[in-house]
Amino acid sequence: MKFNKHIENIKTYEGGKPIELVVREFGIKPEDVVKLASNENPNGCSSKVQEAVRNIVANMALYPDDSMMKLKAGLARRFDLKDENIIIGSGSDQIIELAIHAKANKDSKVLVNGVTFAMYDVYSKHIGCEIIKTTSTDSHDLEQFYTLYKEHNPDIIFLCTPNNPTGDATDAKDIFEFISKIDNDTLVVVDGAYMEYAKYKDSNKAIEPKELIEKFENVLYLGTFSKAYGLGGMRVGYGLGRADIIKQLYKLRPPFNITTLSLEAASVALEDEEFVKNSIEMNFNEMKRYENFANEQKIDIIESYTNFITLCFVNPRNSTDIADALLKRGMIVRDLSGYGMNAIRVTVGKPEQNSRFFELLLEYL
């Protein structure tokens, strides 16, 4: 059977190895496997969220409230926005997908950073549009972005700050200045999946969605419950923008795209600010240990505004070999060779997990 031509060359996305596979493949006990590969919150999720979800498991039989009244009210309060400025997605991934499907088509171009979140590329390929990339790796080179924008006239520009998988962040004032130069018919997506971390570390990096939306009519801001809120498994993200943009995305939203339990989990998570604050504090305390370790071992790092850190190696050290060696010892990290970098991305874990990482990496070095 023939399928659409543009999907012929799409490679099926393969996520990280689940712990079970590592257990099976390398004969390591499950309790000895440490996964620092997916930037999950090492503190898990709020006990209040767990309790709330436990209390409503009988509701699994009931379709989700597709108006998402409670969660949208929570987000509206949090960001001082209105219902009409909010759309909820199955992870912020889904908002990326909706934005691309609504705005772009197979003749479109999409402009992204040289190294950035893989899903911009994945969803662009789904509809066959062309990806234009800057040559930047460890930070968004907004001058180059502007040059490429002028040259290619893309339908969408993705700015990821803090950037994944590198961890750097762009100053908010530079983002605002850049967007002010972009034509109103180009959609600029500002992906703030890790913004809670950046905001804590450096107020210069903090982007307020409300300010962004009030200033620009062509911006979509993305956030997620998968990181600081500790709900990576529940698939809840959101897009914030002017009502006319949100309305268009809504047209393509699959009904009931968030599970009944996920809606409750995210709503309660939003209210437990203490959990989020503690997670972020622990994250940056532990991050210092990574910085010290890297300093001692003369390994380059990219300064991180997220819950992960990127370690860059120099020949003959090779990130793929390093990631493989760690994997055989039960330590799962993300090799960035697929992004053209000789680097690994490591989620900042709990103190003992990070100690284990240092220990195993030292063994190898």
Next chain:
Amino acid sequence: MKFNKHIENIKTYEGGKPIELVVREFGIKPEDVVKLASNENPNGCSSKVQEAVRNIVANMALYPDDSMMKLKAGLARRFDLKDENIIIGSGSDQIIELAIHAKANKDSKVLVNGVTFAMYDVYSKHIGCEIIKTTSTDSHDLEQFYTLYKEHNPDIIFLCTPNNPTGDATDAKDIFEFISKIDNDTLVVVDGAYMEYAKYKDSNKAIEPKELIEKFENVLYLGTFSKAYGLGGMRVGYGLGRADIIKQLYKLRPPFNITTLSLEAASVALEDEEFVKNSIEMNFNEMKRYENFANEQKIDIIESYTNFITLCFVNPRNSTDIADALLKRGMIVRDLSGYGMNAIRVTVGKPEQNSRFFELLLEYL
């Protein structure tokens, strides 16, 4: 900002009214609201599933196993198929979406029954392809399907059996015979969302996915955990087909499309056959009461092979008025006037819920 032209005329999908809205709008106590509008399992979901999910709420922080090893193994056992024949979606909705995106484009035609599951139409519009409909309402007229197929050469044909929102089912032998006349480059989707019910009631309606897939290279079978398995809120469905079809759909699948808790819920639900059997038995026992009621009241019904029943009215009785009157008394059912029918669709509920429906409808009649 300009968006893709074909989405301009899409109407935003609006799901049924959540119970909270009825409570607010009509001042009815929440405990007095009965929702028989979404074909949810009135028995809820298996207590084993509830326990399993309660036990892993801490895992909400962890990304789902994107290989879906456990659930796929369960489905492979259930249907005597291989992993490569299975794709899991966020509801079978998502498999519909993937099939349309993979196979069709804005120049395509999609052939469906006159009255059938709304999502075929919704997702076709998302990419701007043309929907061809038969004039059939209460059953698939396969002769007309064939005539329209010859005339329009659609890329996809959707056969929904049992059909939603009418409840009738097509004989398996007719489905097989029909597909044997269809060119191999047309994808035939057989949507068996309610098949567990049909299979129990009449073996002539039972379609075995394995047989379908072995016989035809151009078929995709859909199933769901939302109905008989009682997991409408968890968004898990599946597509079964030959490996080459599944592989194409996989290319467009959003990674991590099923939540961590949903994967566990569906895996455990699949093993609790007792729960499913009891639900289906109760359903058809209660269905008899609807049939008797309709008979006594001289209301036409469509014979149903599902967990809902469609009551057809004759002028001057009007389904919209009836649904509205019931709603004001706290009874939520589905008015089918939007499908061009003077009918309401009522989910077969628990005995007391059904009694209440009879009581309220009698008040009105």
